[in-house]
Amino acid sequence: xxxxxxxxxxxxxxxxxxxxxxxxxxxxxxxxxxxxxxxxxxxxxxxxxxxxxxxxxxxxxxxxxxxxxxxxxxxxxx
Numbered sequence: 817x818x819x820x821x822x823x824x825x826x827x828x829x830x831x832x833x834x835x836x837x838x839x840x841x842x843x844x845x846x847x848x849x850x851x852x853x854x855x856x857x858x859x860x861x862x863x864x865x866x867x868x869x870x871x872x873x874x875x876x877x878x879x880x881x882x883x884x885x886x887x888x889x890x891x892x893x894x
Contacts, residue, residue: 825851838865839878 827850837843837857843864846856854868865878 827851837878838867838876 827848830847832845832847834842835845843857843859848854848856852868854866857865867874867876
């Protein structure tokens, strides 16, 4: 059970194995079913993407940069 907004909601998690994540690279795929159904991808312990639908609109989130890229960006801004 997961508590959201002080209400407990039931969720089910299904491991789907390695599939192509939204960034078109293979990653471990999980489907979470509950109040909002979503797909989540991980490379090891690192989250790399998610997809879900709300009000008939599909939303996709992807990891756009790793720590090294952030460090480079921060250095470029100085």
